[in-house]
Amino acid sequence: MKKILLVCAAGMSTSMLVKRMIDHANAISLEVNISALAIA
Template sequence: MKKILLVCNAGMSTSMLVLKMEKAAEAKGIEVEVKALPITDAEKVMNDWDVIMLGPQVRHTEKKLKTLTSKPIEVINMRDYGMMNGEKVLDAALKIIE
């Protein structure tokens, strides 16, 4: 099972994206665990996930977070985030993991 962590300011809009990603994974028959956390909580658990995807609103934290973990960290495409395109964000995360 692949583990994808989404990181944002408060976890509200990203929680909606989690649901869309889970739905896309189910449609593709892929087992994933997707969770959204605010940046302050995410820093404590980053090493437990296969990939960390940052919401565009916290992209400024990318360099700092990369010093805290060896796990891959990427910023979610702003358009995919804004459109809540769970399938595209899922595909991007899986491409990084594989």
């Protein structure tokens, strides 16, 4: 399993990107853990 962490300042657009990445990973049967973290 691969782990991907996306980090940004606000977190709003990053959470949308995470959802799309998870959907795509599921579509191609890729085992991945994708999460987002907002830092300020």
